[in-house]
Amino acid sequence: MIMGRVVDHLDHYSVKRARAMRRTVYCARMARHDESDPATWWDRYGHRLHGEPAAPVAGPDERTGETVGEHDRTVEPEALRAPRADYPQRSGAEAGAWFTDPKGIPTVDGVPERPGLRAPGPTGPFDPDALLRSRGPVPDSGWRRILHAATLGRVDPGPSPAQIAAQDRLRRVRSHLAGTHRVAVTSLKGGVGKTTVTACLGLALADHRGDRILALDANPDAGTLADRLTGVADHTVRDLLDDLAAVDSWTAVSRYTSLAGRLQVLASEQDPAAGEAFTRDEYLRIDGALARFFSVMLTDSGTGMVHSAMAGTLDVADSLVVVGAPTVDGAGRASKTLDWLVAHGHERLVEEAVVVLVGRGSRELDSGALREHFARRCRAVVEIPHDPHLATGGRIDPARLRPATRDAFLELAAGVAEAFPARVRG
Structure with a gap:
C-alpha cells in the first residue's frame, strides 16, 4: 500500500517534470528564433500580400533583367496581381521601409489618401472674441x-x-496720436473763462489718456494758470528759457513744471515787466525743447492777439480753441477772433477750430441760432454750463465739479482729440 502511494507520487512527479521540460524547450526555441532579414523579407513573404504564387514560367527577371529558369521565378495570375502602380513594390533594403515611407502611400492630387485626413484649405485668423459668449456692457x-x-x-x-x-x-x-499736437486756447476778450477752459481741458485729457500732457501759460501779463491748477509758481517759463541749453532729459524738464493730477503745468512769468520780453522767437525755442517730451501741449495764450508770443503760438498750432460766452458781447468777441484769424492767414485753424461758450446764457438770447452761427464757421461748438465751483476763481478741484460740467469738458476733450493725427505728418 505504501509502495503504491510512492509509485503514484513518482508518476505524478514525472508528468509534471515532463510538462515543465517541454515548456522549457519551447521557450528556448522561441528565444533562439531569429527574425527575418529585412533585405530578404519581401522575397520570402511578399506573396502573402499579393496572393499565392502561380506556376513557374521561364524568362527574364522583372527586377534584374537576367534570364532565369522555370523554378527560379514565379509569376502571379493577373487576377491576383496587386495594383503595383498604386502600391509600388520595393526590394532589398527598401522593403523594410515600405509601410512607413510616405512616398509609398497613394495620393490624390498630391494629398495623401488616408482615412480621416482632410485636405488643407484656407483658414481665417484666430479670433479670441469668437470663442467667448457675447456679453454686452x-x-x-x-x-x-x-x-x-x-x-x-x-x-x-x-x-x-x-x-x-x-x-x-x-x-x-483716447484717439490715437502720432507725434506732438499743439492746441492754442485764445480769445480777444478777457474774463470769458479762457484760463479755466485751458485748465479743465488739460485735466480731462490727462485723466483719460496715457501720454504726457502739458499746460503752458504764455500770458505775458502774469497769467494765473498755475494758480488755478497747482498754486505753485516757483519755476516759470523764464527760468526754463535761461537754462534751456541744459534741458536734455525728462528729469531736467520736470524741474520747471508742477503737477496737477497727471497734468504737467508750466507757469508764466509773474513779473509783468519781465513777461513783456517773452517774444515770438523765445516761444518757438520753448516749443521746440518741450515738444520732445510731451504728446499734447495746451497753450493759454493770454488776452489779445497782437502780442509777440501769440504770433509764435499761432505759427506752430495744430488746433485752435476759441473761448466765448453765451451772451451778445461774449459771442461777438469770439466771432471777431475768428475774423481776425482768417484775415491773417489762419483759415485752416478756423475751419478746424472748436468754439467754447462758457457760462449761463440769457433767456432772451436764441441759443440755437448762436450755435448755428459758429457751427457754420468751425468744426464743433461746445457749451460749458455755469458751475459754482469754477465761478469762485480759486483752485480747481475736478471732484467738486458738477456732473454736467465734467461731461461738457469731456466733450470738449473729445472734440479736440478728434483732430489728432493718426500718423506723423511729413
Whole structure:
C-alpha cells in the first residue's frame, strides 16, 4: 500500500517534470528564433500580400533583367496581381521601409489618401472674441443697474443711451496720436473763462489718456494758470528759457513744471515787466525743447492777439480753441477772433477750430441760432454750463465739479482729440 502511494507520487512527479521540460524547450526555441532579414523579407513573404504564387514560367527577371529558369521565378495570375502602380513594390533594403515611407502611400492630387485626413484649405485668423459668449456692457446706473443686479444678470436691459454716449465720448478722447499736437486756447476778450477752459481741458485729457500732457501759460501779463491748477509758481517759463541749453532729459524738464493730477503745468512769468520780453522767437525755442517730451501741449495764450508770443503760438498750432460766452458781447468777441484769424492767414485753424461758450446764457438770447452761427464757421461748438465751483476763481478741484460740467469738458476733450493725427505728418 505504501509502495503504491510512492509509485503514484513518482508518476505524478514525472508528468509534471515532463510538462515543465517541454515548456522549457519551447521557450528556448522561441528565444533562439531569429527574425527575418529585412533585405530578404519581401522575397520570402511578399506573396502573402499579393496572393499565392502561380506556376513557374521561364524568362527574364522583372527586377534584374537576367534570364532565369522555370523554378527560379514565379509569376502571379493577373487576377491576383496587386495594383503595383498604386502600391509600388520595393526590394532589398527598401522593403523594410515600405509601410512607413510616405512616398509609398497613394495620393490624390498630391494629398495623401488616408482615412480621416482632410485636405488643407484656407483658414481665417484666430479670433479670441469668437470663442467667448457675447456679453454686452453692464448698466452702470438707474433702474437698469438695479434690475440687472436683482436678477443676477438673467435680465439684462442693456446700457442706457447716456451710458453709450459716455463710452463713445471716452473712445474719442483716447484717439490715437502720432507725434506732438499743439492746441492754442485764445480769445480777444478777457474774463470769458479762457484760463479755466485751458485748465479743465488739460485735466480731462490727462485723466483719460496715457501720454504726457502739458499746460503752458504764455500770458505775458502774469497769467494765473498755475494758480488755478497747482498754486505753485516757483519755476516759470523764464527760468526754463535761461537754462534751456541744459534741458536734455525728462528729469531736467520736470524741474520747471508742477503737477496737477497727471497734468504737467508750466507757469508764466509773474513779473509783468519781465513777461513783456517773452517774444515770438523765445516761444518757438520753448516749443521746440518741450515738444520732445510731451504728446499734447495746451497753450493759454493770454488776452489779445497782437502780442509777440501769440504770433509764435499761432505759427506752430495744430488746433485752435476759441473761448466765448453765451451772451451778445461774449459771442461777438469770439466771432471777431475768428475774423481776425482768417484775415491773417489762419483759415485752416478756423475751419478746424472748436468754439467754447462758457457760462449761463440769457433767456432772451436764441441759443440755437448762436450755435448755428459758429457751427457754420468751425468744426464743433461746445457749451460749458455755469458751475459754482469754477465761478469762485480759486483752485480747481475736478471732484467738486458738477456732473454736467465734467461731461461738457469731456466733450470738449473729445472734440479736440478728434483732430489728432493718426500718423506723423511729413
